[in-house]
Amino acid sequence: xxxxxxxxxxxxxxxxxxxxxxxxxxxxxxxxxxxxxxxxxxxxxxxxxxxxxxxxxxxxxxxxxxxxxxxxxxxxxxxxxxxxxxxxxxxxxxxxxxxxxxxxxxxxxxxxxxxxxxxxxxxxxxxxxxxxxxxxxxxxxxxxxxxxxxxxxxxxxxxxxxxxxxxxxxxxxxxxxxxxxxxxxxxxxxxxxxxxxxxxxxxxxxxxxxxxxxxxxxxxxxxxxxxxxxxxxxxxxxxxxxxxxxxxxxxxxxxxxxxxxxxxxxxxxxxxxxxxxxxxxxxxxxxxxxxxxxxxxxxxxxxxxxxxxxxxxxxxxxxxxxxxxxxxxxxxxxxxxxxxxxxxxxxxxxxxxxxxxxx
Amino acid sequence: xxxxxxxxxxxxxxxxxxxxxxxxxxxxxxxxxxxxxxxxxxxxxxxxxxxxxxxxxxxxxxxxxxxxxxxxxxxxxxxxxxxxxxxxxxxxxxxxxxxxxxxxxxxxxxxxxxxxxxxxxxxxxxxxxxxxxxxxxxxxxxxxxxxxxxxxxxxxxxxxxxxxxxxxxxxxxxxxxxxxxxxxxxxxxxxxxxxxxxxxxxxxxxxxxxxxxxxxxxxxxxxxxxxxxxxxxxxxxxxxxxxxxxxxxxxxxxxxxxxxxxxxxxxxxxxxxxxxxxxxxxxxxxxxxxxxxxxxxxxxxxxxxxxxxxxxxxxxxxxxxxxxxxxxxxxxxxxxxxxxxxxxxxxx
Numbered sequence: 001x002x003x004x005x006x007x008x009x010x011x012x013x014x015x016x017x018x019x020x021x022x023x024x025x026x027x028x029x030x031x032x033x034x035x036x037x038x039x040x041x042x043x044x045x046x047x048x049x050x051x052x053x054x055x056x057x058x059x060x061x062x063x064x065x066x067x068x069x070x071x072x073x074x075x076x077x078x079x080x081x082x083x084x085x086x087x088x089x090x091x092x093x094x095x096x097x098x099x100x101x102x103x104x105x106x107x108x109x110x111x112x113x114x115x116x117x118x119x120x121x122x123x124x125x126x127x128x129x130x131x132x133x134x135x136x137x138x139x140x141x142x143x144x145x146x147x148x149x150x151x152x153x154x155x156x157x158x159x160x161x162x163x164x165x166x167x168x169x170x171x172x173x174x175x176x177x178x179x180x181x182x183x184x185x186x187x188x189x190x191x192x193x194x195x196x197x198x199x200x201x202x203x204x205x206x207x208x209x210x211x212x213x214x215x216x217x218x219x220x221x222x223x224x225x226x227x228x229x230x231x232x233x234x235x236x237x238x239x240x241x242x243x244x245x246x247x248x249x250x251x252x253x254x255x256x257x258x259x260x261x262x263x264x265x266x267x268x269x270x271x272x273x274x275x276x277x278x279x280x281x282x283x284x285x286x287x288x289x290x291x292x293x294x295x296x297x298x299x300x301x302x303x304x305x306x307x308x309x310x311x312x313x314x315x316x317x318x319x320x321x322x323x324x325x326x327x328x329x330x331x332x333x334x335x336x337x338x339x340x341x342x343x344x345x346x347x348x349x350x351x352x353x354x355x356x357x358x359x
Numbered sequence: 360x361x362x363x364x365x366x367x368x369x370x371x372x373x374x375x376x377x378x379x380x381x382x383x384x385x386x387x388x389x390x391x392x393x394x395x396x397x398x399x400x401x402x403x404x405x406x407x408x409x410x411x412x413x414x415x416x417x418x419x420x421x422x423x424x425x426x427x428x429x430x431x432x433x434x435x436x437x438x439x440x441x442x443x444x445x446x447x448x449x450x451x452x453x454x455x456x457x458x459x460x461x462x463x464x465x466x467x468x469x470x471x472x473x474x475x476x477x478x479x480x481x482x483x484x485x486x487x488x489x490x491x492x493x494x495x496x497x498x499x500x501x502x503x504x505x506x507x508x509x510x511x512x513x514x515x516x517x518x519x520x521x522x523x524x525x526x527x528x529x530x531x532x533x534x535x536x537x538x539x540x541x542x543x544x545x546x547x548x549x550x551x552x553x554x555x556x557x558x559x560x561x562x563x564x565x566x567x568x569x570x571x572x573x574x575x576x577x578x579x580x581x582x583x584x585x586x587x588x589x590x591x592x593x594x595x596x597x598x599x600x601x602x603x604x605x606x607x608x609x610x611x612x613x614x615x616x617x618x619x620x621x622x623x624x625x626x627x628x629x630x631x632x633x634x635x636x637x638x639x640x641x642x643x644x645x646x647x648x649x650x651x652x653x654x655x656x657x658x659x660x661x662x663x664x665x666x667x668x669x670x671x672x673x674x675x676x677x678x679x680x681x682x683x684x685x686x687x688x689x690x691x692x693x694x695x696x697x698x699x700x701x702x703x704x705x706x707x
Binding site: 112137140150151152167175177184187193194202203205236237239243279287290 | 469492493494495496497501503504505506507508509510511512513514524526531532533534537541544546547548549550551552556557558559560561562563564565593594597599600603619646647650654
């Protein structure tokens with residue numbers, strides 16, 4: 001049973017907020033009370049000659065495409081262009097332990113009492129408390145105030161495991177695929193589900209990058225958002241690809257992935273016809289990808305995230321290369337990403353070496 | 360999702376009576392129960408006459424009915440205490456069964472309206488479940504929501520739901536140590552969601568507020584594992600936990616879904632957790648041993664019905680767990696006997 005915390009640590013020197021943008025950062029004004037203590041990493045997509053104004057008072061670093069090319073050299077080809085997948089460059093250059101990433105069309109939501117939700121604070125709570133992937137707690141996250149493990153929950157599993165990822169949700173415009181958007185253009189998510197829960201081991205989920213936080217030390221190198229956008233045959237599968245990879249690796253390393261609170265208010269509905277074009281191939285490829293990820297087995301000697309990820313890239317090439325040549329390129333990009341990550345983060349200690357040993 | 364049409368004659372509401380005066384319980388549930396047929400089963404240990412208000416379509420079963428069906432001299436199956444409801448399951452011929460503990464009354468939702476737990480359970484059971492991939496917006500078949508981007512299209516028709524596990528406001532279903540350490544802890548959080556518990560993930564089934572598809576999984580809800588000093592408070596039992604793990608294995612194998620979440624019921628104050636803590640805990644410790652077993656047990660392709668599955672689980676329990684402790688061997692025997700009884704009663 002977790003003792004309730006009187007206040008959540010700010011982690012202001014341990015967390016970076018990574019924001020991809022191609023338009024502007026006006027949305028930051030609304031988030032100012034919650035975000036101002038933190039360092040921002042802005043990844044500017046699209047035309048590097050355009051100036052993106054950051055509202056006054058924020059401490060930030062900004063990278064455009066020229067900066068990415070300069071820093072990574074030939075390895076820059078693993079970072080997507082003209083797609084928010086480029087945000088993962090921000091994860092790579094960060095020097096902090098935790099990352100929170102949010103889209104520039106996401107605003108502060110209100111809970112049912114009308115109170116504004118500090119999404120970042122909730123993500124921090126999620127990340128700093130354990131996860132419970134081995135047995136489902138019917139009262140959801142047992143470490144939250146006002147709840148606990150239910151009768152019948154094995155006592156031997158009540159310590160939980162470290163939480164690597166906190167996946168938040170969205171009120172208003174829901175994150176639907178293009179076909180669903182076309183069929184239900186007016187549907188809005190108005191249901192506030194007051195729960196956080198661990199996604200069980202062995203179960204995959206569709207990860208959305210709009211409102212996401214993670215422990216960079218535990219899982220950072222696996223948060224590669226793939227090859228999307230300009231020159232690529234697919235889009236809107238960046239966060240999903242990362243989500244399947246991190247889930248398989250978290251399951252292997254005994255780390256937890258939580259989903260649920262916090263909610264943000266998603267304001268902009270993207271064009272479903274444009275989305276359909278981007279997603280089209282993915283809709284078919286997905287049917288091959290899911291069985292692949294569901295049956296991935298990582299060898300016991302993959303004890304770090306980098307090793308797991310390199311092994312995964314080999315299996316992607318071997319098993320998905322025949323689905324489309326895109327996956328051969330993606331597998332190569334995964335390797336490039338890890339090489340770039342290790343170059344920019346040469347601490348020597350590989351990420352994701354938790355106290356709990358791999359299964 | 361359009362309104363689910365329920366044929367009233369497809370539902371049995373089975374109530375295990377552990378208290379003799381059911382008047383306030385039945386009156387509280389009257390608006391939700393009165394359409395349906397009820398089966399009330401009296402705890403064979405209860406000495407007093409049952410008091411049940413009129414105006415319900417119900418069958419009442421007592422110890423004498425149980426003795427006609429189960430020969431207590433040769434059987435180790437016990438219907439004592441919370442297990443009395445299983446006799447009701449044995450007797451029911453309906454497609455859907457809903458069971459609620461007799462110390463629970465309707466709860467109110469976040470808008471202050473009384474929750475029709477029966478209707479919600481039936482909705483859960485008659486809409487598909489999605490055990491093979493987690494939908495981050497929870498039950499995609501609920502009103503106002505859907506599958507999220509990235510949910511595989513081939514998995515969107517879902518599978519049939521075998522079991523619906525509801526929750527409780529006020530007194531939550533905590534074990535005795537937890538409740539004893541937090542005596543004033545009450546569950547006041549209304550989580551407006553139903554979700555499918557993923558395949559191959561175990562959960563603690565609480566018998567307080569459940570419903571199931573009797574045609575698909577009926578024989579799985581069985582009385583098999585009892586603590587030596589099982590009592591009349593939920594935190595003095597683990598029988599539903601054992602049954603729940605069997606049921607999850609069966610549902611996973613038969614590709615049926617198990618849902619958890621809504622509906623909530625309001626659970627009234629009863630009992631003293633500290634007093635319960637003083638009792639023997641051998642059985643609870645034993646339950647820790649069974650978790651790895653249930654997480655890894657696999658059934659053969661030949662097991663295509665719930666009865667087949669239970670028979671295989673019982674054989675595995677006997678072989679793998681029975682050797683270390685006679686309580687497990689007895690549980691396995693009870694399971695085998697239950698299947699025989701089940702078939703026998705239905706062939707009459």
